[in-house]
Amino acid sequence: MPQIDADRLLADLYALREIGKYKTGVHRPTFSPDDVRSRHWLAGRLTEAGLAADIDGIGNVIGLAPGDGPKLLTGSHLETQPRAGWLDGAMGVIFGLELARVLPGGIDVAGWADEEGHYGSFIGSRSFCGLLSEAEIDTCRYREDGTPLRTALQNAGFAGRPRQVMDAARYRGYLEAHIEQGAELENSGQQIGVVTAIVGSHRFRIVFEGQQNHAGTTRMAIRKDAGVALVRLASAIYDRFPAAAGPRTVWTTGTITLDPGAPSVVPGRAEMLFQFRDTDPAILARLEAVVEELVAEANKGPCKVSIASRGRSVPRAMDAGFQDALERAAERHAPGLHQRMPSGAGHDAQVLAERLPAAMLFVPSIGGISHHYTENTADADIVRGCQVFADAAADILGR
């Protein structure tokens, strides 16, 4: 079995953290100068490790191992959420780099572009899988200020480069390591999570149109209060979902907007962003039917209620054999301290799973915190996770 170098692994992670460092975390939005710098840094490290590394036309860093023989694709993403953690994405990329060193000729490494969705939805991994059209790239814009993706690629120096597309025949499959971003491993005292499936999510914008009016002079009987309609629907969703959901389904209203949003004005328009996630497509379909039914009921009230999809991602089961390989390796280095679990968060592995057998390994997140600069994982958990990851890769490669 390969032996990873713990000091080298941590030194690489610490070096990457310096690029866009923010407090104890990192601020490295996709195609920001620090993000671009981190991509060139990674390409350099991969080249030093003996890979043929380059950055392609969508910003993916791809390092290809030399020689023939079986190959595994590994990776994760380099960019971060705003003022977020140092491990989300970065850890999986550096695990790949370390594996490329200890399993020479067997490991390709990818630093996918924009898993965090600053410009679109998994544009990096989808591009590599041949699932991103030029037309879609034309429509992508930076969610903060509307800058077109094309402009950002131009500014980053990546425009005009070819986009690299996967040769699926090259690979045994795809492995990705990631922090859990939840507290399940920590709460149960486990050290390794073997991901069984990545949830699918259905995301919606629900808009309520009523009539804006004076909150003092407009009698209740004639109001068309869009805020009331929203509150009623949101509450009905929370009444109805538990019976229709599965044991691990999650549903969230993260955004509510009342317009004009003044204390003495009856809201004329309201909007909520609602989503739910599960690994079972049947549950997702059932919940969507519940939402549609509730919207139809809401339309019997004084406001006009409309629902639009903001996207649906399909749940992706992880490869059973890869899960077994990860579990065997986990049992070697964390005996009795590993568990199988779904991923409630989305990851590039769900895209790669459309083309290759794929699997993921989780390490614990301290306090379950993620997308915040205090996100962290104990060094010992990082090192152990990488060794388990390397063992499983060697197993899959037949070494």
Next chain:
Amino acid sequence: MPQIDADRLLADLYALREIGKYKTGVHRPTFSPDDVRSRHWLAGRLTEAGLAADIDGIGNVIGLAPGDGPKLLTGSHLETQPRAGWLDGAMGVIFGLELARVLPGGIDVAGWADEEGHYGSFIGSRSFCGLLSEAEIDTCRYREDGTPLRTALQNAGFAGRPRQVMDAARYRGYLEAHIEQGAELENSGQQIGVVTAIVGSHRFRIVFEGQQNHAGTTRMAIRKDAGVALVRLASAIYDRFPAAAGPRTVWTTGTITLDPGAPSVVPGRAEMLFQFRDTDPAILARLEAVVEELVAEANKGPCKVSIASRGRSVPRAMDAGFQDALERAAERHAPGLHQRMPSGAGHDAQVLAERLPAAMLFVPSIGGISHHYTENTADADIVRGCQVFADAAADILGR
């Protein structure tokens, strides 16, 4: 009976509309350059009408009629909500100006400062009634950008002037004319409203503190979703209020904020601004008890819920004799086309009513629209309203 001059009245209103004109309305926030200009303009017009007029240390324009004999105080406000209507406030002030001309020696006219609450709560009329302390002025700030009221008064050129305080013995009472700002008169085909009482309002900020988390990785059972707590409480209020409220009570959640307000983040904090209004203090007290009970119930859930008052205004009955005088005048000029009605909006008359017999007259608002630049009233309704107002004033003055 006095005879108002319709052309002069409308000409004054049109002239005032030019100061801060915005589309078909007016943008004249308190102590903006246009608002200050409008105060000087009014002081000039009042002086021309034979009154001793000046602007005092809080920005009130006060015009005092010459001679002894009985006096009536009339007025309203000059400033507007942002990009709002041309008649809200302005009409009542110009009615006062016209009455001062047709009832010489009998009418004092006030253009109160900041009825619209850009800096505080009825600071102009409260100052004149001796109900505004220097300490409170120190705390007032512009709601848009936090500029201290002291600074605004300095910039306006009003700082250092004495604040004029009412000699209550001088007056028979206070009369204010205003647009209805609702659609009740229009819907019932009436031309004049005689206000019976001005509602009291109780205003609250309700804050929900939970725990911010990842919307994919945080299981439902352990969430402390501040947004859910808010939706549940808001919905419970709308369930419980109809049984506890009076026939004309109104209640409104005008503002909802989820923090951080991102679609894939469980809200860690949420806030709603809630208010209710009625003319009956017993109903207001009962509703406040209902809200407190619901907050206590909400605190049994996973989030911490706290409620803080943003102010309580007391309902004010209008003077019965003045209402009769207004009704007699209305019957003369709009026979069978007038009605008694409460005011759901707050007005300076509710402050003056603490010191003097007070009453209000309403004219119809087209479509019930107010606090919007399309706010309007038919010229014929304005002219008729002013004549009714003048007749009632003459009646009260015994002329």
